[in-house]
Amino acid sequence: MDIATIVGLILGIASVVGSILAGGTLAAFIDVASVVVVGGGVTAATFIKWPLAQIKTLPPVCMKSIFNEAPDPLQVIEKIQSLAEKARKESVFALENEPVEDEFMQKAVKLAADNRPPEVITSILQLEIDALGERHKSGIAILKGVAEDGPAMGMIGTLIGLVLMLQNLSGGPDELGKSMAVAMLTTFYGAVLANMFAGPIANKLAFYSELELLKMNIIIAGVLGIVAGENPRVIREKLDSFLPPGQRTKEE
Amino acid sequence: MDIATIVGLILGIASVVGSILAGGTLAAFIDVASVVVVGGGVTAATFIKWPLAQIKTLPPVCMKSIFNEAPDPLQVIEKIQSLAEKARKESVFALENEPVEDEFMQKAVKLAADNRPPEVITSILQLEIDALGERHKSGIAILKGVAEDGPAMGMIGTLIGLVLMLQNLSGGPDELGKSMAVAMLTTFYGAVLANMFAGPIANKLAFYSELELLKMNIIIAGVLGIVAGENPRVIREKLDSFLPPGQRTKEE
């Protein structure tokens, strides 16, 4: 679970809700028609913009960025080193029953234990990397689209509210004030959706995507080294070079 | 028929109309002069921006993105494989009478059945691909232009309405409110046109264009394989490599 994302989401909601409660009640900020026009409008624009197949991949991709732990390349490297040592002492086939948590690494280890040739291992795993990269990229693009559509649909909703209000000014100032407050809610919803959720999550997703793909590339390189029967220390050194320096100096 | 686009368009219109009906009547949102200034202005800008030949290709291109089914490269590959098998068993000339739904594939198959040399097949079909790609690109550019002009013309219309209203404040607040409501309609029209129609459709079009060109390239590669008398299984493998991994894993 990515702590920063959770902290950010809670802090963001707390800031907005706290600020509302300091001056009034939450009820004043909930309006079904406004939710419908912003939510419906953004969903509509997303459906027109992208094919269904692409849209369907969004929710799992988002959930992962919130609830999954960021892959730690260092830990991955250490696991591979221990697998390499085992393969050295016993044999590559001994990896068959080795418990591997990471799903992708498990697949890679199984391919190695099955004695598949390196080209086959590379091409099968590379395909998976490409597919994941594509899924991530399309998820990020959709979220960025939502971050653009939110304010736009908010403005459309506010325009609807203002036109309705201006058409009927017969009520007293109190009633007009309430109508105008409701009209502004859609702009508020759109701004919160874009700037507190869609935009920032797209940013984190892009970060995670890079890390995930890095991890997968480390695993491929490591398993190829194991298959080639390389010295575990040599494998470790090779994999270390995948790490950005900031990662290496983290333990300082 | 692209379901996502249809769903999106209906959902978008429903959100806006529903939100209007929840607080008033649709009639309050229809004003002929406002439609004229936004519609006329956007059309005018489009005519000044682009040559007539380019503009004329827009409506069919748009319609296609809404009503045509997205080409399914997988299905195309399977069809080509079956054609390759038939050509293997009988001969390339047997493809002459083979029923082929896709217009472009039909043309390609006919060229093959006519025993035209590969270079000729490639150059004739490539020309068609280039022409379609260009038509798509220009359609997307025009739609993006409309998405920019919509809000601009909306603002011009609102300015006209406000100036007219401010010139004559003698009416009571009721009348002023109605004038101002009308003045804001053009901004509303422009925002809806840009954010619910032109912008998102341009996005989907760009997606479809890529898919369509991919399909055409698959067809060329397949037909060249058939003409060269390659093994249908080999052809299938070659064509599979055209598919983005996301497409291949779709059936999972």
Added chain:
Amino acid sequence: MDIATIVGLILGIASVVGSILAGGTLAAFIDVASVVVVGGGVTAATFIKWPLAQIKTLPPVCMKSIFNEAPDPLQVIEKIQSLAEKARKESVFALENEPVEDEFMQKAVKLAADNRPPEVITSILQLEIDALGERHKSGIAILKGVAEDGPAMGMIGTLIGLVLMLQNLSGGPDELGKSMAVAMLTTFYGAVLANMFAGPIANKLAFYSELELLKMNIIIAGVLGIVAGENPRVIREKLDSFLPPGQRTKEE
């Protein structure tokens, strides 16, 4: 004469004027001081931004894009083919007295008829192409600058009007309304200037520029073919490859 540009300009003006007349009189939208601040401001910014030599080329470049016919590369190719046939039957020198409408083609043909070596023909004509390309590019950049300055100067004018109005609120609401209406006129002028004229014309200009340079390159290639004594049919084929596929399929 480019019909689309003319139609666009007329339609744009008609939309705005019609929308004004539907609710008031044109007189309410004409204010000398507002015209001065927007027109003067945009002109001033243009003069500071660009050297005089560049600015002077703008009016003829604009006029051309409105009143000149778009060059039709197909027609140019046909003319060159007929010249090539004449040169074949008689001799290159016979082109001397051949009537050629297009100025650039005339120059090219004269160079050919003067028996100048191909390198000289190329370098002389290329220089002219470069000069025209540069003139177009600078005209487009200036127009895009005007499209940015229009709204900015409009806002400055509106701020002036609002400050003046707010300094003297003693008049009745009628008078205030009129002052505010006038203050908004500069924003209106700036928006119309940018979105109905400068921006779209810059777009069309960019399109024309490409077409004009294409035409010139076709002429150079054609004349070099004539000078080299190539077969008119070969020349035609070579020149056809210059055409974008969209152009070739136009006659379908």
Added chain:
Amino acid sequence: MDIATIVGLILGIASVVGSILAGGTLAAFIDVASVVVVGGGVTAATFIKWPLAQIKTLPPVCMKSIFNEAPDPLQVIEKIQSLAEKARKESVFALENEPVEDEFMQKAVKLAADNRPPEVITSILQLEIDALGERHKSGIAILKGVAEDGPAMGMIGTLIGLVLMLQNLSGGPDELGKSMAVAMLTTFYGAVLANMFAGPIANKLAFYSELELLKMNIIIAGVLGIVAGENPRVIREKLDSFLPPGQRTKEE
């Protein structure tokens, strides 16, 4: 002196001042606190953004773009040709006492007359070109920053004014109007600063910079030709190729 820049600056100021005087007095547009918040804010942002060394080069760079004449490459070429002819007739050493107005050309000629080897001449002069190019680039970047900061600081000032006004609504409408007018002045100042001065001058500077560097490169090439004892006519032809075609056709 660059006439276009001067004309533009005068016209811009005249448009704004004239528009103000047409409806009120200049005094209403001068407010010390507003000048302080915009001027101070923009200066502050500039100081935070850039190191002192960079900022110090801005004023002379700006002044040059206003008061210096644009370098005329043609004139430079002619001067070099006459120097080349003199060097041919007499000797390179005779250039020692030749009066040369342009500072950079004088330095170049002196290096030639001192019989320095070509590599030394090139490296010394190239260093100066790089230093000037860098100075220009940083001046343009700072001005573009000012053009962004102006409106931002203007908005901050207006927010301050509005908050102050809203905190104390007890005055009559006249007083409120005046407070609001003052609040809007900062936005006015920022818009004028950005759109009439900083932005356009940055544009002209970029243009001048290119011309100045072109001139310097012409001088290096010319002096190297003189040092190599090349024919003045050959030198002229070589230098002519530096000119953009638009420059060559200027005399038409």
Added chain:
Amino acid sequence: MDIATIVGLILGIASVVGSILAGGTLAAFIDVASVVVVGGGVTAATFIKWPLAQIKTLPPVCMKSIFNEAPDPLQVIEKIQSLAEKARKESVFALENEPVEDEFMQKAVKLAADNRPPEVITSILQLEIDALGERHKSGIAILKGVAEDGPAMGMIGTLIGLVLMLQNLSGGPDELGKSMAVAMLTTFYGAVLANMFAGPIANKLAFYSELELLKMNIIIAGVLGIVAGENPRVIREKLDSFLPPGQRTKEE
């Protein structure tokens, strides 16, 4: 200590505070709930956007840009030259006890005095350069994000304030004015945060980062020269070529 940054920060705060005090009291511009929504919102967005590891590097990076002196490459070169001279006269091992202020240079000199081979020196130091460059890059990206989030969160806060105010118009105009003033404070905070702090500091940071990395590269090149036993004068010349010409001409 970077004087320009300090001067800029003080001048910026002074301009804003001075402008406030000229018309009212600072107290009117401090509102806890507004600080919470902007500060909390921006922090929240930053936490969602970036992983914790990245965010933690921001404060030290910022502090450095404010309180550290800009590295002066010239001074670094002079120090290296004196070290080179000492190494020449005595030996590389004599550098062991030479006092070196700069931390990175000390590390480099120690590696040289330890007689480590050049490749090892290069790879160890290069790793540090990469890590610092990455830390800087991520710090700049986070600050640019803050400069975007500030105004967005300010707008969200203002919308909350306006909705609350409009929901309850029963107070007199005085009370409404105060509510509206408070509502605008968040926009004010966001604008100041973005345009006076986050944005400009990101700019200075980018500048410093380049200078710091330049300094480090100079040190590597210099120490490699010392290790190779090169002539101090030769080393000096080589290092001078690292300086941008603007740096060299500073002493003129």
